[in-house]
Amino acid sequence: MTDHMNDVHALSGAYAVDALDDAERARFEEHLRRCPDCRAEVAGLRETAASLPVQPAAPPPQLRDRILEGIETIRPLPPLTQTTADVVPLTRRRLRPAPTSLLVAAVAVLIAAVGGAFFLHPWSSDRGQVQETAADKVLDADDATRITEKLGDAQATVVISRSEGRAVIVTKDMPLAPDGRTYELWFQTPQGTMQPAGLMPDDQDATVLLDGDASDATGVGITVEPDGGSPEPTSDPIAFFALAT
Structure with a gap:
């Protein structure tokens, strides 16, 4: 043939x-x-x-x-x-x-x-899809509480749901972190210590699900840290959101 x-x-x-x-x-x-x-x-x-x-x-x-x-x-x-x-x-x-x-x-x-x-959205990772679903649950929860802070011309809002035990931060016009630095999120515990809750993306308008359990958190902070983050804050928070307990 x-x-x-x-x-x-x-x-x-x-x-x-x-x-x-x-x-x-x-x-x-x-x-x-x-x-x-x-x-x-x-x-x-x-x-x-x-x-x-x-x-x-x-x-x-x-x-x-x-x-x-x-x-x-x-x-x-x-x-x-x-x-x-x-x-x-x-x-x-x-x-x-x-x-x-x-x-x-x-x-x-x-x-x-x-x-x-046909099947996948190439712009979404599995982790991103899980976070999006959990974030939506927090944002749509009946007991969702919102705390908004102004950061110059920027604005950031923390949304917490005690029933979900999670928190979300939504930013608008957030300036990017300086070169070699990153924004890190923290939960304040009832004892007053700060627990790492994830890093902010390099995005001025972002919706981020914080890592960890927010059930007992008394506040959420944002600090500027070296790339990769720190196990504990190395500077005072540039923004702090006091949460009602």
Whole structure:
């Protein structure tokens, strides 16, 4: 079998998900009329793909190239062309459809090639998603209490929910920390000590879920610390939010 024919057979996966250009589609459809094995494989791929719960989304521009690269690693060999030396009598010859496992693997490669377009938001990490959910619970809690402080032209608001045991800080127009420094958050304990509660991002407008249990906190402070933060404050807070107990 020639490389030209191998190339045509290898287009079945891309054809099944409409990832061919006009010239390749016309070429493959011409081949499809003469190849029952490819017709069976395309039908199987489409049936398997249709059974997967995928939310519609516009595929990325590089989808076609990634499909064609990936499909070569899992597609079964093209159908063999019988020669006069090994012709099998028609009564004994049976077409063998592509195994289901290979069809499923092919569809898995196609979906993997699409990447985040269908399933993931590439701008969100797992930790970010957890924090966002917890922050929303605090902001929407029935017992949420808000304390706002002005920092020059900036504004910061601490929202605490005792029932959730968490606190959130929301900043607006917050100036960025100086080079080599970072803003660090702290919980003040009933004993008056300061416990680390996370670092602020380099973002003027941010919503940050504080680390740790806020159930007994009597205040929230912000200090300027060396990059990476400190185990305890190295300077007085630039802002302090007294929490009602």
